[in-house]
Amino acid sequence: NAGVTQTPKFQVLKTGQSMTLQCAQDMNHEYMSWYRQDPGMGLRLIHYSVGAGITDQGEVPNGYNVSRSTTEDFPLRLLSAAPSQTSVYFCASSTLRTSGRGAAYEQYFGPGTRLTVT
Amino acid sequence: SQQGEEDPQALSIQEGENATMNCSYKTSINNLQWYRQNSGRGLVHLILIRSNEREKHSGRLRVTLDTSKKSSSLLITASRAADTASYFCATDARDYGQNFVFGPGTRLSVLP
Numbered sequence: 215n216a217g218v219t220q221t222p223k224f225q226v227l228k229t230g231q232s233m234t235l236q237c238a239q240d241m242n243h244e245y246m247s248w249y250r251q252d253p254g255m256g257l258r259l260i261h262y263s264v265g266a267g268i269t270d271q272g273e274v275p276n277g278y279n280v281s282r283s284t285t286e287d288f289p290l291r292l293l294s295a296a297p298s299q300t301s302v303y304f305c306a307s308s309t310l311r312t313s314g315r316g317a318a319y320e321q322y323f324g325p326g327t328r329l330t331v332t
Numbered sequence: 333s334q335q336g337e338e339d340p341q342a343l344s345i346q347e348g349e350n351a352t353m354n355c356s357y358k359t360s361i362n363n364l365q366w367y368r369q370n371s372g373r374g375l376v377h378l379i380l381i382r383s384n385e386r387e388k389h390s391g392r393l394r395v396t397l398d399t400s401k402k403s404s405s406l407l408i409t410a411s412r413a414a415d416t417a418s419y420f421c422a423t424d425a426r427d428y429g430q431n432f433v434f435g436p437g438t439r440l441s442v443l444p
Contacts, residue, residue, distance in 0.1 A: 249434075256433075256435045257420075258434075259425065259431050259433075262431050264429055264430070270429070273428070304375065308430050310430070316382055318362070318380055319424075319432075320377065321365075321431075321432060322377070326373070326374050
């Protein structure tokens with residue numbers, strides 16, 4: 215399995231441009247998420263999806279759109295890039311694991327996309 | 333916010349020493365997870381501890397959880413240069429389904 219893959223690895227945009235960050239997973243996980251990571255901070259949730267056709271907003275959704283037409287893919291669209299969106303973007307997929315001690319979600323991360331908006 | 337906070341922000345030790353990182357959080361949780369991030373890479377899941385567990389081990393890692401104090405610690409024993417990374421704790425994000433709330437992380441440097 216390739217796990218969670220993201221493209222591109224690096225991207226430079228000018229203010230006002232739009233683009234789509236791609237994310238795919240081959241683990242048949244029902245849940246997928248997008249986070250951004252800024253220097254000195256933990257990850258902040260942008261949008262997430264609990265299954266094909268279902269998306270919801272996270273902590274910092276403004277300026278981003280998502281769609282989930284298939285289980286495998288969860289693209290993130292920047293509508294009109296702004297310098298404040300300069301960040302590293304991580305896609306993750308997760309699934310619920312159960313054991314004798316109970317159930318918990320396990321989240322798997324892609325390698326990230328480093329985006330700079332000038 | 334129920335964001336976890338790691339302490340210290342940065343830690344520098346010699347190879348072979350033990351490294352201890354702490355995490356505090358604000359609201360009740362179902363589970364807490366620790367992740368490692370090497371520079372320029374994605375996050376790698378290390379260990380999960382459930383709210384009804386007090387301690388878990390995985391190789392050289394030992395995680396403790398004190399729900400009365402809303403805190404957790406990650407101990408790496410006999411550290412190696414390859415352990416140099418940022419370490420994050422994450423708690424379940426009750427407002428966002430199956431997702432997690434991450435702290436700002438502890439940057440660990442293990443010097444040879």
